[in-house]
Amino acid sequence: MEPEGLGAAGLPPEGPADNVMELRLPARQENVGVVRVAVAAFASGLPFTLPELEELRVAVSEAAGNVVLHAYGYPEEAAGGEIAVRARIAGGALTVEVADTGRGIADVAAARRPEFTTSSDPEHLGLGFTFMEQFTDALEVESAPGRGTRVRMTKRPHGGA
Amino acid sequence: MELECEPRGGRLIVRVTGDLDLSSAATFRSRVDGWLADTASRDLLLNLRHVSFIDSVGLGAILGRLRGLQRTGGHLAIVEPEGAVKAILKIGGIDKVAAVYTSERAAVAAWGADERGA
Numbered sequence: 427m428e429p430e431g432l433g434a435a436g437l438p439p440e441g442p443a444d445n446v447m448e449l450r451l452p453a454r455q456e457n458v459g460v461v462r463v464a465v466a467a468f469a470s471g472l473p474f475t476l477p478e479l480e481e482l483r484v485a486v487s488e489a490a491g492n493v494v495l496h497a498y499g500y501p502e503e504a505a506g507g508e509i510a511v512r513a514r515i516a517g518g519a520l521t522v523e524v525a526d527t528g529r530g531i532a533d534v535a536a537a538r539r540p541e542f543t544t545s546s547d548p549e550h551l552g553l554g555f556t557f558m559e560q561f562t563d564a565l566e567v568e569s570a571p572g573r574g575t576r577v578r579m580t581k582r583p584h585g586g587a
Numbered sequence: 588m589e590l591e592c593e594p595r596g597g598r599l600i601v602r603v604t605g606d607l608d609l610s611s612a613a614t615f616r617s618r619v620d621g622w623l624a625d626t627a628s629r630d631l632l633l634n635l636r637h638v639s640f641i642d643s644v645g646l647g648a649i650l651g652r653l654r655g656l657q658r659t660g661g662h663l664a665i666v667e668p669e670g671a672v673k674a675i676l677k678i679g680g681i682d683k684v685a686a687v688y689t690s691e692r693a694a695v696a697a698w699g700a701d702e703r704g705a
Contacts, residue, residue, distance in 0.1 A: 491644060
């Protein structure tokens with residue numbers, strides 16, 4: 427079965443000038459830090475400012491963190507799911523896709539609303555998608571219940587001279 | 588993430604170093620709550636000067652401690668992190684709910700001023 431995640435059909439092929447990084451990691455808490463460090467290092471191929479890189483680190487962490495917290499059920503180690511990441515630099519912009527083959531989101535529009543959360547934990551703020559949206563130039567979320575979720579974020583350098 | 592705690596005059600100073608995020612928030616919660624209980628501290632000063640990264644889960648853990656303090660009439664003060672992490676906290680609205688200082692010295696001085704005023 428072709429996973430819903432990255433590597434599935436439907437992604438446009440890379441052009442010759444594109445720089446692409448792909449990662450697949452078990453959906454575990456400690457790997458969220460690995461994903462953000464790797465994507466931030468990859469992103470330094472574009473002239474992002476330090477605050478922009480910080481925003482990117484947060485946005486990527488929220489996306490990967492959502493996979494760990496929500497995609498496969500908790501504790502995530504028992505489920506054996508993966509976080510799939512593809513980062514691409516093309517046309518002066520960075521695109522980061524974070525995908526899983528987990529349970530999916532029934533109502534994406536509701537999930538994207540600030541402070542929406544499925545958690546009963548009062549310390550879960552429901553700000554993950556809000557941060558992703560705020561800290562990138564574009565956010566797309568595709569999800570199919572039972573098949574997985576793919577988040578695509580695009581960020582361009584705006585800051586430096 | 589590393590945590591260091593210093594009780595001072597019925598109050599608690601906790602210094603956080605490193606990443607306050609999904610993977611460290613649970614440790615942060617339980618250790619800070621434990622210290623608050625063990626020292627019977629009513630007020631908490633969180634020194635985030637050396638926090639290198641914070642996400643929405645880390646922010647939630649800070650706000651969770653704030654709610655706990657508020658229930659017992661205590662206060663939260665924060666020493667803000669350096670550089671880009673500071674902006675993330677601001678966007679998260681932390682400066683609207685806690686007293687934010689640029690240094691631990693300034694935060695402790697404000698405590699002293701409170702006491703003199705009381």
